[in-house]
Amino acid sequence: MEAIAAVRATGARSETIDIDRFLADPTECFDQSQTRLMGMAPETVAALQLAGLKRRFARFRSALPMLQRLADSEGIDAIEDLGDVLPLLFDHSTYKSYPASLLEKQRFGALTSWLGKLTTVDLSGVDASNCRSVDQWMQLLRTETPLSICHTSGTSGTLSFLPWSKREWRVMTGQFTTLFFRRFGDEAPPLKLPLNVPCVYPFFRHGGMAHTIVNDYFAEFVAGSEERFHAAYPGRLSADLLLLAARRRAAAARGEVDTLKLGPELEARREEFEAQQRNMPQHIADFSGAVLSRLAGQRIFMTATSNLLYSMAERGLKEGSRKLFHPSSVIVTGGGGKGMVLPDDWQAPVKEFFGADRINLGYGMSEMCAPFASCEYGHYHVNPWIIPFVLDPDTNLQLPRTGTVTGRFAFYDLMPDTRWGGFITGDEVTLTWEDLPCACGRTAPYLHRKIIRLSQKAKHADGEEKLSCGSAPGAYEEALDFLNDGAA
Amino acid sequence: MSATQAARTFRAGCVIRGQWIDEGLLEFGGRSVGITFLSPDPRQILSRLPLGGAQAMTDLYALSFDDILDYIERLGVRLRLADNIHLQEALEASCLTSSLTRPLLQRTYESLPHLFNARFAREMADNTIGIPYLEGWVPKTLIDGRTVSVRAFGARSLHIIAGNSPFIAALSVLRNAVTRGDAIIKSPSNDPFTALAIARTMIELDPAHPLTRHLSVAYWKGGDEAFESRLYQPRHIEKIVAWGGFASVKHVTRYIQPGLELISLDPKRSVSIVGAEVFQSEATMRDVARRLATDIGAMNQEGCVNARVAYVLSGTGEAGLSRLDRLARYTYDAMMGLPPAVSTAAKEMDDGLRSLLNAARLNQEWYNVVGGLKDEGAIIVSRLPEPVDFASRLGKRVANLVPIDGIEEVCAAVDAYTQTVGVYPESLKRQLRDRLALCGAQRFTSLGYAAHAAVAAPQDAIESTRELCKWVVCEDCDPMVTPPLWEDALMFRANAA
Numbered sequence: 001m002e003a004i005a006a007v008r009a010t011g012a013r014s015e016t017i018d019i020d021r022f023l024a025d026p027t028e029c030f031d032q033s034q035t036r037l038m039g040m041a042p043e044t045v046a047a048l049q050l051a052g053l054k055r056r057f058a059r060f061r062s063a064l065p066m067l068q069r070l071a072d073s074e075g076i077d078a079i080e081d082l083g084d085v086l087p088l089l090f091d092h093s094t095y096k097s098y099p100a101s102l103l104e105k106q107r108f109g110a111l112t113s114w115l116g117k118l119t120t121v122d123l124s125g126v127d128a129s130n131c132r133s134v135d136q137w138m139q140l141l142r143t144e145t146p147l148s149i150c151h152t153s154g155t156s157g158t159l160s161f162l163p164w165s166k167r168e169w170r171v172m173t174g175q176f177t178t179l180f181f182r183r184f185g186d187e188a189p190p191l192k193l194p195l196n197v198p199c200v201y202p203f204f205r206h207g208g209m210a211h212t213i214v215n216d217y218f219a220e221f222v223a224g225s226e227e228r229f230h231a232a233y234p235g236r237l238s239a240d241l242l243l244l245a246a247r248r249r250a251a252a253a254r255g256e257v258d259t260l261k262l263g264p265e266l267e268a269r270r271e272e273f274e275a276q277q278r279n280m281p282q283h284i285a286d287f288s289g290a291v292l293s294r295l296a297g298q299r300i301f302m303t304a305t306s307n308l309l310y311s312m313a314e315r316g317l318k319e320g321s322r323k324l325f326h327p328s329s330v331i332v333t334g335g336g337g338k339g340m341v342l343p344d345d346w347q348a349p350v351k352e353f354f355g356a357d358r359i360n361l362g363y364g365m366s367e368m369c370a371p372f373a374s375c376e377y378g379h380y381h382v383n384p385w386i387i388p389f390v391l392d393p394d395t396n397l398q399l400p401r402t403g404t405v406t407g408r409f410a411f412y413d414l415m416p417d418t419r420w421g422g423f424i425t426g427d428e429v430t431l432t433w434e435d436l437p438c439a440c441g442r443t444a445p446y447l448h449r450k451i452i453r454l455s456q457k458a459k460h461a462d463g464e465e466k467l468s469c470g471s472a473p474g475a476y477e478e479a480l481d482f483l484n485d486g487a488a
Numbered sequence: 489m490s491a492t493q494a495a496r497t498f499r500a501g502c503v504i505r506g507q508w509i510d511e512g513l514l515e516f517g518g519r520s521v522g523i524t525f526l527s528p529d530p531r532q533i534l535s536r537l538p539l540g541g542a543q544a545m546t547d548l549y550a551l552s553f554d555d556i557l558d559y560i561e562r563l564g565v566r567l568r569l570a571d572n573i574h575l576q577e578a579l580e581a582s583c584l585t586s587s588l589t590r591p592l593l594q595r596t597y598e599s600l601p602h603l604f605n606a607r608f609a610r611e612m613a614d615n616t617i618g619i620p621y622l623e624g625w626v627p628k629t630l631i632d633g634r635t636v637s638v639r640a641f642g643a644r645s646l647h648i649i650a651g652n653s654p655f656i657a658a659l660s661v662l663r664n665a666v667t668r669g670d671a672i673i674k675s676p677s678n679d680p681f682t683a684l685a686i687a688r689t690m691i692e693l694d695p696a697h698p699l700t701r702h703l704s705v706a707y708w709k710g711g712d713e714a715f716e717s718r719l720y721q722p723r724h725i726e727k728i729v730a731w732g733g734f735a736s737v738k739h740v741t742r743y744i745q746p747g748l749e750l751i752s753l754d755p756k757r758s759v760s761i762v763g764a765e766v767f768q769s770e771a772t773m774r775d776v777a778r779r780l781a782t783d784i785g786a787m788n789q790e791g792c793v794n795a796r797v798a799y800v801l802s803g804t805g806e807a808g809l810s811r812l813d814r815l816a817r818y819t820y821d822a823m824m825g826l827p828p829a830v831s832t833a834a835k836e837m838d839d840g841l842r843s844l845l846n847a848a849r850l851n852q853e854w855y856n857v858v859g860g861l862k863d864e865g866a867i868i869v870s871r872l873p874e875p876v877d878f879a880s881r882l883g884k885r886v887a888n889l890v891p892i893d894g895i896e897e898v899c900a901a902v903d904a905y906t907q908t909v910g911v912y913p914e915s916l917k918r919q920l921r922d923r924l925a926l927c928g929a930q931r932f933t934s935l936g937y938a939a940h941a942a943v944a945a946p947q948d949a950i951e952s953t954r955e956l957c958k959w960v961v962c963e964d965c966d967p968m969v970t971p972p973l974w975e976d977a978l979m980f981r982a983n984a985a
Contacts, residue, residue: 073849099877
């Protein structure tokens with residue numbers, strides 16, 4: 001057992017932190033106290049992170065074939081310094097590095113063995129040869145293994161697959177509740193899960209994208225029961241249909257003749273998709289009417305993209321509704337203006353309509369456990385289980401770890417214990433290090449509000465640009481239209 | 489260029505029909521272009537850009553074709569990089585704006601005198617149009633007895649050129665000269681100086697010459713609709729030649745209307761097909777590898793002619809794949825050994841491509857990546873009989889070898905976007921050319937010559953030089969020979985005599 005003697009920044013108390021406990025469940029290790037987590041002295045965090053990274057690397061170096069190959073080619077056998085991990089960071093290409101034809105030809109066995117190189121979970125016993133769709137394959141893995149993998153919206157024309165384990169989703173839910181149901185400076189006793197707070201989700205209940213998978217865990221640990229989880233659409237956001245949407249968009253962007261044909265699998269599910277599309281207006285009407293008014297005045301938990309929140313609020317206020325829920329309701333939304341154009345004061349009508357006294361902003365992505373939560377100064381504080389890096393976007397060399405720097409964001413997420421947590425993003429961020437702490441009292445470094453996709457800046461538009469979460473519904477509906485018009 | 493480096497400023501100016509204009513300058517370019525350049529405010533030159541009426545082209549018809557060739561020859565002599573200050577400046581600017589590296593740019597500029605050469609220009613004009621049609625009316629007696637004479641007249645054209653090679657600007661000037669056209673060349677931001685340098689050299693050569701006085705070169709920002717919608721009108725321009733990317737060509741189509749036609753040289757890509765004969769001997773493999781490396785690497789794979797994917801009849805079994813791995817290694821070695829004037833490491837690697845390449849390298853089950861660790865170029869061998877998913881992004885000397893078992897599979901290699909198909913051996917080319925032409929392929933060539941295309945030939949399956957002309961007909965009809973309509977004659981009847 002390795003332990004780090006920790007000092008809190010306030011100097012009030014010192015304690016000993018067991019690294020294995022921290023790695024296993026960082027928030028549990030601090031009794032879900034945001035105050036303790038985000039108030040650690042920088043040297044304690046640095047010691048925890050370096051020790052944690054060494055452990056993760058030692059564990060994964062030979063256990064993850066994809067990492068092994070990368071480390072072999074880079075000649076890296078040990079981590080002595082945080083920066084040593086930089087050549088070993090994966091990026092979005094890694095998680096979609098399978099040949100796209102595997103999906104078209106339904107070679108899910110081969111896809112499983114590819115995924116097996118990215119996770120320590122043994123997938124050799126999984127027989128995916130009978131799967132006929134991405135949806136089936138993902139569900140098979142979920143039923144037969146400890147994984148609950150997620151996919152991205154994939155603007156490049158194919159989907160990335162991230163091998164999250166169910167345990168990681170559970171830990172992530174604990175992180176999420178610590179960040180958004182507790183406040184910094186609050187010394188209240190630990191939260192007791194489930195919270196039994198009704199959850200409101202204005203999108204699909206089920207699906208393979210990170211923000212729909214997490215519903216399973218919010219239903220269990222926040223809502224406490226499926227009855228208290230209220231999604232706008234009861235069905236599943238189909239990965240196959242999203243893939244179709246992504247391929248259509250990629251082909252259109254390349255100016256290619258539209259030659260996409262529907263596979264027999266999608267053809268066979270045409271009726272299911274038709275029903276889904278047919279019922280969408282009724283579902284959203286029921287949701288905005290009956291469901292929301294039934295919850296009126298209650299403390300609820302809700303996650304949604306900021307443009308969706310804003311459009312719901314605008315519509316609701318126009319119809320004369322206001323202060324829908326209890327002021328202590330927890331509303332979490334993705335900030336960081338990824339391609340969204342909202343008025344500067346978009347939060348005011350949202351608060352007015354939903355009635356929550358604050359809107360919580362988070363910066364996150366499918367590749368990272370729990371988002372960074374924004375403090376009252378509008379800063380996204382880096383969670384201590386995340387080792388942040390800011391890189392020169394041209395050279396990918398690390399920028400100084402002091403002061404305020406702007407560049408490409410990369411990180412190592414120490415929490416996952418079945419997959420490699422190193423990832424290089426496509427986002428340009430401005431990060432202020434611990435030596436210039438935020439006035440909110442958190443000691444952790446923080447990202448500034450303005451975050452942009454490097455691809456939008458680049459002179460040659462990068463085809464890898466992600467659809468923001470905000471535009472995924474549009475692409476999905478477009479695919480439903482395409483499918484149901486029989487345009488193929 | 490690094491993010492912190494300030495862009496250098498160049499004074500560009502513009503040329504309108506023999507006049508050099510460098511007043512009312514505005515700043516263009518910037519960090520994303522690589523330089524800042526000063527060029528006249530497009531709004532201020534707008535009214536001077538169109539030729540005032542087509543009759544203003546009569547001066548071109550006082551020239552014989554030999555006069556035109558003589559001018560071209562004299563221009564070629566002046567386009568020697570070593571002596572020409574305008575070209576020297578264009579080279580310096582291009583080194584900052586172009587995706588090509590200095591040795592490649594320098595070699596391209598050095599080859600300009602060879603392009604502006606009377607013999608060469610005559611061959612181009614004769615092969616693509618036919619000099620008699622440019623020189624006068626070419627008569628032919630039809631079966632109904634009448635005589636039809638055809639002559640190719642020059643047109644008022646706008647050339648929206650691409651900047652991936654300075655050669656495109658030069659070729660546009662040459663085509664305008666041999667067709668007796670009045671051209672406005674819109675310079676691209678990645679090559680703002682080449683066309684201008686040639687136009688300025690023409691002024692120095694002979695400011696009053698009709699060929700000098702029917703060439704204009706200017707810059708405006710593509711997509712400036714207020715400007716474009718005023719210039720791109722049938723009363724000013726009859727033809728638009730649009731080179732370049734999908735978005736920019738598509739953008740231009742909005743101005744096309746009756747009286748204003750589009751000659752579209754839209755984006756293309758090229759492939760190679762290699763027959764099983766490559767594996768006959770070690771020497772053959774080395775020879776084919778060098779040819780393939782040239783098709784991939786010449787001009788740093790910046791052209792539409794460059795091979796990106798090569799289909800090889802290696803077979804897809806273990807033995808086939810290992811043969812292909814060896815060919816990939818030889819190709820990589822040959823590419824690294826190409827002379828710097830032909831190919832160099834890329835000026836700037838595409839980050840997205842690098843990450844895709846690195847990800848492919850981690851998936852040995854499906855790909856064998858040779859090289860590429862230093863952004864110097866790489867050969868990716870597919871282990872499945874299909875190209876990499878990012879085939880459309882291949883560039884920067886990164887190419888993909890795809891194993892196939894049978895020649896039937898190569899049809900998948902070409903579509904309407906396929907320009908050049910480099911083939912080895914020659915017998916395979918003859919075997920494939922009809923079938924692949926129907927699939928969309930536009931040019932077949934011997935492997936190794938993809939980037940060395942004939943100028944005296946159609947381009948992209950269209951006769952673009954020919955289309956630059958207006959094909960005018962003059963008929964002589966004698967009622968005694970060709971029965972007239974006023975006698976209620978049956979149309980399209982052959983002459984009884």
